[in-house]
Amino acid sequence: MDREISRRDFFDGVAAVAVCAALGSRTRHAGAAAAGHATRLPARSHGLQGDTPDALGVAHALRDGRFWERAGTPEPTGESYDLVVVGAGISGVTAAYTWTRRDPRARVLILDNHDDVGGHARRNEFHPAGRTGPLVGHGGSRSLYAPSAWSPDGKDLLAGLGVKSRGGHLDPDLYPGLLMHDGVFCDRESFGADKLVVLDPGRTTAQWVAELPIAVQARKDLVMLFDDPPDWFPGLRDEEKKEQLAGLTYAGFLRDVCRVHPDAVRFCQTMPNTTWAYGSDALGAIDAWAGADRFTYPGFAGLKLDGTKPSAYNSPRVTRSWAAQDADVYCFPEGNQALVRMMVARMVPGFAGAASVEEITTTSFDYGRLDRPANRVRLRLSSTVVLVRNDGPAETAATATVGYFDGHGVRTVRAGAVVMACWNMVIPHLVRDLPAEQKEALRQAVKLPVVSATAQLRDWRAFREAGIRRARFTGAYWVTAELAPPVSVGSYRCPRSPDEPINVHLVHTPATPGMAPRDAAVAGRRALFGTPYGTLEYGVREQLTRLLGPWGFDPARDIEALTVNRWGHGYAPEYARPWDAFYPDGPFPADTARRRFGRIAIANSDSVPGADADAAVSAAYRAVRELEDRRSL
Incomplete structure (x- = not known):
């Protein structure tokens, strides 16, 4: 406690000193290269990357x-x-x-x-035994979102680089061909017990809902929301119904309009987290309506809203997707x-x-x-x-x-x-x-924190036995665990057999529930920066074991390396209802924020x-x- 504090320690506010910061410029940049190139990092654990204390x-x-x-x-x-x-x-x-x-x-x-x-x-790279060439994964930005609806500038860049985004390089049939589907893990943090439920497209809503460890009334409510919701706003015109939704969060819609059991609201809480970096308590109901599918955001079908075009209240991301012929397109394993x-x-x-x-x-x-x-x-x-x-x-x-x-x-x-x-x-x-x-x-542009972890597994037999390729957790620290998208490009080949090493990606969204997105981001970021790497690593091991332990998963044996990319300042929040009353009519803070200032552009x-x-x-x-x-x- 009485040691002398160096200048670098003072700037960091912590006792961490990067070797590269203490060296001369040419050597320092070579050191930065070693830190950024995973092949030169320890084989067992790649540690914390992204928004590190030194960064x-x-x-x-x-x-x-x-x-x-x-x-x-x-x-x-x-x-x-x-x-x-x-x-x-x-x-x-x-x-x-x-x-x-x-x-x-x-x-x-x-x-x-x-x-x-x-x-x-970011790129996460691993070198598991028995594989020819590296095993590559993403550390944050994983795919091109709806590239068919990109701006002319975005399309110009892709064309100039030779990226053909139509279809990408994903094998969409690999996991379904092995009878592996999405799943939802009802965790003890939400419901007092752990239970994996596979969302098999061949099963009815009532069949998979019956397996959820939730109250009987909540099961009835979820079946109603997914299969036969009523018109919650009878007598209102289409635009009037959408205006009502624009004033609500999705959780508020379920709780105050649909009046479903709290367990049903809790079940839906983490549905938007990986896309929006916050939960259903912050996602606008109007955007939930636009993103509803068979397994997410139930409750809107009875409103019989016009789905041929977006609402004026939909966020820009949702609006762009309406004009797209695609969604997430995976072109590279490193994203x-x-x-x-x-x-x-x-x-x-x-x-x-x-x-x-x-x-x-x-x-x-x-x-x-x-x-x-x-x-x-x-x-x-x-x-x-x-x-x-x-x-x-x-x-x-x-x-x-x-x-x-x-x-x-x-x-x-x-x-x-x-x-x-x-x-x-x-x-x-x-x-x-x-x-x-x-x-x-x-x-006013308060970014939302996101943490992306990549665990390199010895094999993925436990995922295969469980019948899942991806799981959403209803309330645990990591909100999703997903096998790497099966992307092959050039001489790079994705793992195709459950006996091969593979990457599994996990996402944590620190935004504190129960707050407006910007306030939630600040509170969540503060908590994240106080969380040591060891805690993040333990959480990855613990949740994967809870998810896959019944199918033979052993974290000490099966997790061979781990990289955690911490993005305290992650997603740029889009303007969205109900939080931004000026949207969609303006004026928009971003118009003022991005003004050129002399020789300086933003x-x-x-x-x-x-x-x-x-x-x-x-x-x-x-x-x-x-x-x-x-x-x-």
Whole structure:
């Protein structure tokens, strides 16, 4: 307790010191490469990735007003770039890639506080015994959502990278062919007992509901909700019914309109969590209606609403899905980080052995190439940006200055233009002379926390014996456990036999139930950042054992490696009823928040807002266009 606290400890607010933060820039970035490339991590447990204390420490010190007390005077590096991008997630890398496609001779620097590229689009890689080649999984952004309805900018990026999103590379028949279905795990946290119920499409509602460990009246209520709900709003027109739904959460609809047993409401609580990062107590009833299918969001059929078009009250995500011919499309086993690595491979010579769709998953990567002085595009990891300013009045500035913390002090570079592709809530702390109205609008984008764990299993015989490929938990810590989507691309082959090693993905959504989404996000994030990795690891082992133990699962034997990607600032919340009274008529805070400020433009999913890759991509294209328009003045 009496040891001396180093500068890095002060910035982190914890006793963790990253080796890469203490080294010189060239060695430090090689260290970051080792931390971001799973093949160089311990084989047994890959540990915590994503929003680690080292990734967030400087930003938190900046937020709390502690950073500049100890940071010292910024020192110019003498470096000058046509474009500096703050953030190496999908939006930031897309902005750099779009800029260089239009100006191949441009010098570009991308800065990020994390130890890998991709932001929430992370790659988890394992090397189980007996498998030829790595076993690859995603660490957050897993698929392309409804790509047939993407923006023209999003479709342009996919086409330029050679990604044919129609159908993806998923084998949709593998798990059903093995008689493996979705399941729901009624857990003791919700109902005092653990019970797995398989949602076999061949069974009637009454058959699977009869197995639920819930009150008799709740079973009757669920059968009614799924099979024969009445018209809850008799006498109202279609639009009037939708207006009623727009004022309710889904849990409120079940509780106050349908008046079903509390066990029935509890059974439905976690239905939306993996998609929205919060439960039925926060999901708008109007969006639940739009997403209802045979096993989710029951209770709306009796309303006989017009389903040929979305309601004006539906959130943007739901509205986009109406025009789509697809839903989640799986193109790569590592999810959307493949898009990021393909772009980086095209910009940075030698980073990847190949950059094509067919080879990006299995090629080699050299992170030591990312920040070489000879590169026209340089990518500097573990470098938290702490200041961005126009060099002079925003209206007339010809350049901007960007400062970042490199583990020793603040270094600055000069930029002809800057794209802020970080979180909206961080930007007011970096661009301190923004107009007050814009700062306030930026602060309203409170991201929802999400945790994505990937456990590499020795085999998946227990899943096969249980008859499930995915399970939703009704109230336990991890809300879903799902076998990796069977995606094969190029020479990469997904596991096809239950005797083979496989990845299982688990999701935890920390948003605290019973609150509005933004308040729930803040409370949940605070609890998450106080949760050590050991607790997360134990929870994975414990829940998988409860789920699969009756079918022979042994965590000590069957879990061979584990990576937990912690995203305290995860999903960008979309505007949605009943929480955003200004939606759909406006005005929208995002319109004010994303205004260009001199040489500084804003590109991120918060600026749309939207929690999918298309939102990040379209924001990047918009920011580049804004800066190009400014250059032409």
